[in-house]
Amino acid sequence: MRNSARLLGLAVIAIVFSPILSGAVAGASVSDDQPPPIVEDYTYPGADQIFAQYGIRLLKGNGQILFTQCGSGGNLVEVWSRTKSNPFCFKISGNKGYLTLDLAAVYLIKGDDHALKATMVIKGSPVVSEIGKNTWTSAGEGADPVNGQSPLVELNSGSL
Numbered sequence: 001m002r003n004s005a006r007l008l009g010l011a012v013i014a015i016v017f018s019p020i021l022s023g024a025v026a027g028a029s030v031s032d033d034q035p036p037p038i039v040e041d042y043t044y045p046g047a048d049q050i051f052a053q054y055g056i057r058l059l060k061g062n063g064q065i066l067f068t069q070c071g072s073g074g075n076l077v078e079v080w081s082r083t084k085s086n087p088f089c090f091k092i093s094g095n096k097g098y099l100t101l102d103l104a105a106v107y108l109i110k111g112d113d114h115a116l117k118a119t120m121v122i123k124g125s126p127v128v129s130e131i132g133k134n135t136w137t138s139a140g141e142g143a144d145p146v147n148g149q150s151p152l153v154e155l156n157s158g159s160l
Contacts, residue, residue, distance in 0.1 A: 044099070056088050057102040064097030065090050065155050075134070077116065079152060080108035082141075092116075095158040105149040107142030111135050119154035122147045 044050075044058035050067060051057050058067055070076065070089035078087040082105035090099070092114045109118050109131050116131040120140050127150075131137045140150030 054088070055083055059100040059102065061099035062094075062097060064094030065092050065099040065157060075112040077112050077131075077155070078108075078110040079103065079106055080142075081106045081152075082149060090155065092157045097155075097157040099155045100153060101155070103152045106140050106152040107138065109137050109139050109152075111137070114157040117154075117156040118152060119156075120150045120152050122150045126153070 042060040042062060044061055044067075047058045054067075056067065065077075068076065068089050068091045070078065070087055072089070072091075074091060077090040077092060079090070080087050081103050083103070087110075088103065092112055095114070097114075106118075106120060109116075109129075111131040111133050113133055115133065118129045118131050118137075118139060119126050120129065121127070122140060129137060129139055129143075139152070140147050
């Protein structure tokens with residue numbers, strides 16, 4: 001009998017205090033005025049604006065290969081495409097960078113002070129080209145007219 005009285009007492013306490021306890025737990029949740037937790041998906045920041053202004057689609061990267069204005073100083077990677085009369089330029093700031101992108105009709109790439117690999121889609125298959133340091137390298141149609149116009153889909157610096 002004593003045990004059942006104790007259990008009944010505990011049940012009453014649980015019922016009385018459950019709204020208070022649930023409020024405390026609810027108060028511990030993230031409020032609406034706080035930003036959500038940061039989860040990195042490597043989406044390129046400002047990609048839509050860059051595409052609208054320059055016509056290059058930047059997709060994902062680790063932040064060590066960044067699109068920049070040509071002539072902005074420093075040693076830059078230059079990518080020449082038939083979509084524009086001026087090159088697209090990239091600044092490499094680390095030894096292990098990558099950037100996925102979609103840039104049609106690339107025919108020439110100039111490396112900077114980093115070892116660089118460029119992946120292009122030639123006739124439906126990915127083809128990786130080594131781009132030497134500070135060297136001009138023909139790519140896609142520029143390497144062989146039979147390749148036709150080929151998009152550049154990835155840049156890698158260093159060994160990943």
